[in-house]
Amino acid sequence: xxxxxxxxxxxxxxxxxxxxxxxxxxxxxxxxxxxxxxxxxxxxxxxxxxxxxxxxxxxxxxxxxxxxxxxxxxxxxxxxxxxxxxxxxxxxxxxxxxxxxxxxxxxxxxxxxxxxxxxxxxxxxxxxxxxxxxxxxxxxxxxxxxxxxxxxxxxxxxxxxxxxxxxxxxxxxxxxxxxxxxxxxxxxxxxxxxxxxxxxxxxxxxxxxxxxxxxxxxxxxxxxxxxxxxxxxxxxxxxxxxxxxxxxxxxxxxxxxxxxxxxxxxxxxxxxxxxxxxxxxxxxxxxxxxxxxxxxxxxxxxxxxxxxxxxxxxxxxxxxxxxxxxxxxxxxxxxxxxxxxxxxxxxxxxxxxxxxxxxxxxxxxxxxxxxxxxxxxxxxxxxxxxxxxxxxxxxxxxx
Numbered sequence: 001x002x003x004x005x006x007x008x009x010x011x012x013x014x015x016x017x018x019x020x021x022x023x024x025x026x027x028x029x030x031x032x033x034x035x036x037x038x039x040x041x042x043x044x045x046x047x048x049x050x051x052x053x054x055x056x057x058x059x060x061x062x063x064x065x066x067x068x069x070x071x072x073x074x075x076x077x078x079x080x081x082x083x084x085x086x087x088x089x090x091x092x093x094x095x096x097x098x099x100x101x102x103x104x105x106x107x108x109x110x111x112x113x114x115x116x117x118x119x120x121x122x123x124x125x126x127x128x129x130x131x132x133x134x135x136x137x138x139x140x141x142x143x144x145x146x147x148x149x150x151x152x153x154x155x156x157x158x159x160x161x162x163x164x165x166x167x168x169x170x171x172x173x174x175x176x177x178x179x180x181x182x183x184x185x186x187x188x189x190x191x192x193x194x195x196x197x198x199x200x201x202x203x204x205x206x207x208x209x210x211x212x213x214x215x216x217x218x219x220x221x222x223x224x225x226x227x228x229x230x231x232x233x234x235x236x237x238x239x240x241x242x243x244x245x246x247x248x249x250x251x252x253x254x255x256x257x258x259x260x261x262x263x264x265x266x267x268x269x270x271x272x273x274x275x276x277x278x279x280x281x282x283x284x285x286x287x288x289x290x291x292x293x294x295x296x297x298x299x300x301x302x303x304x305x306x307x308x309x310x311x312x313x314x315x316x317x318x319x320x321x322x323x324x325x326x327x328x329x330x331x332x333x334x335x336x337x338x339x340x341x342x343x344x345x346x347x348x349x350x351x352x353x354x355x356x357x358x359x360x361x362x363x364x365x366x367x368x369x370x371x372x373x374x375x376x377x378x379x380x381x382x383x384x385x386x387x388x389x390x391x392x393x394x395x396x397x398x399x
Contacts, residue, residue: 003155005036011142012040015085015116022105022135023118026127027144028255028280029194030171033120036144037087046116047074047084053097054090061100064088068104068115075115083114092121092202098130105138126202128253143321146255146281148314149389160386164303164310165293167283179292186287191256198254210235211247218248218257218277219284222309223337225262225330227274248275255280258316263327263339265370276328278312280320285309304353307385311351311378312338318393331369334362339372342397346372349396352380373399 014023025033041048051067071086078084091097101119108115119139121127131139147168152158156173158166166176169190175182195215200208213235228241235244245259252258259275279285285306286296297303315338319326329336329348340347348366363375376396378388 003151004039005032005144005147005151007142007144008036008040011037011118012044014140014142015040015044015046015118016082019083019108019114019116022101022139023116023142024127024131024139025118025120025142025144027122028146029122029198030169030190031144031146031255032170033122033144034089037089037118037120041085041087041118044085046082047078048087049074049084050087050089052089053093060094061096064094064097064100065104072108072113072115075113079114083116085116085118087118087120089120090122091119092126092130098134102134102138105135122198126198141322145317145321146313148317148392149310149386150391153390160389161293161297163389164282164306165286165296167281167286167310167313169281169283172283183287183290186283191284191287194254194256195251199250203250205247205250207243207247210243211251214244214247215251215257216288218251218259219279219288221277222257222279222282222285223277223305223312225274225276225328225335245275252280252320255320256284258320260312260316260326260328260338263329263336263341263370278316279309280313280316282306282310282313300354307353307379308337308351310389311349311353311385314389315340315349315393323393324397329362329366331362331365334365336362336366339366340393340397345374345397345399346370347374347376347396348372349376349378350382351378352382354379 011023011025025037027033049067049071067088068086071084075084105117147170149160149163152163152168152173155170162176166172169186172182172185172190175185195212199205205211214231217231217234228244231244248257248259257277257279260278261275262273264273296306315326318324324340324342327339327341329339336348337351338349340349348363350361350363366372367375374396376383379385
């Protein structure tokens with residue numbers, strides 16, 4: 001695929017600078033991390049070496065040191081041109097990877113070896129843990145999230161309805177004309193791999209069946225506010241609210257689903273609120289349903305939920321990339337669908353999705369309580385859905 005994601009330009013710019021920090025490209029599975037880095041290094045002027053830990057043979061610190069030493073030779077030979085680049089893919093699968101990277105990076109710093117390093121990882125939680133434990137102050141993060149509507153339209157010429165239904169998985173795009181095959185690919189190759197390899201394999205999970213049912217529940221109720229106590233009823237499994245909150249955090253780290261906190265204007269109170277369930281990709285709602293896009297559009301209530309979740313996914317992916325903080329707001333029976341906050345700027349968003357609301361619009365009450373900088377209506381006679389999804393979230397956060 002010839003399409004190049006916007007983050008490629010930023011990575012290329014960083015690699016063109018003098019050696020300063022390790023570049024970490026992290027995000028969910030199947031969003032194009034390896035493809036993007038390949039595009040950047042192949043188009044760059046520096047020699048590069050690619051090493052992947054995602055192979056069945058045993059990998060360890062000695063293997064990492066061998067790869068690093070080979071890249072050092074290339075860097076010294078090309079010192080006059082700015083050095084070389086070492087790309088380590090799926091680095092989080094190496095035992096003791098962060099300590100080994102720290103030692104080798106610090107050696108190069110002392111010896112002024114012009115070797116620039118890029119780390120890739122498909123498990124953001126584990127990558128983040130290793131970075132913060134051993135590599136503090138030595139890295140910069142580049143977040144790759146699920147593809148936006150603007151990207152899917154540019155790469156695959158998708159209309160808005162296709163994005164709302166099929167979401168932002170580029171690898172699944174060629175299969176959308178075969179609904180059964182597309183759904184099986186999403187569930188088997190994307191969802192199951194993410195849960196099995198990025199959560200269950202790398203984190204201690206005492207109740208894996210409960211976590212899987214929580215994932216299914218979050219996809220079914222995306223866009224709705226549920227207390228953890230209410231969640232336990234449909235899940236019908238032994239557990240407690242602390243366990244559910246922890247599992248929801250893990251599923252969020254894998255880029256699947258998240259729980260948005262209620263906006264209070266106070267971070268501590270927001271963290272203890274009932275979550276609003278939200279998928280990061282609407283394909284997670286439609287693939288398990290067995291429905292076609294035509295059947296989904298014929299069901300006004302379902303299509304309304306998909307529209308609202310598509311807006312929420314657009315905002316949630318921006319929040320996961322550090323662009324903004326994301327909340328919802330509800331007081332009694334009045335609700336604001338989404339609340340953005342960044343650098344003191346607060347933006348309240350209501351989505352006119354066409355489905356019957358569970359709560360009355362609460363924009364006037366929220367305005368009176370918090371005085372947001374901007375109040376947006378998406379859909380209906382407000383901002384057209386295509387315009388909102390086609391613009392970066394930063395556009396709505398300007399003062």
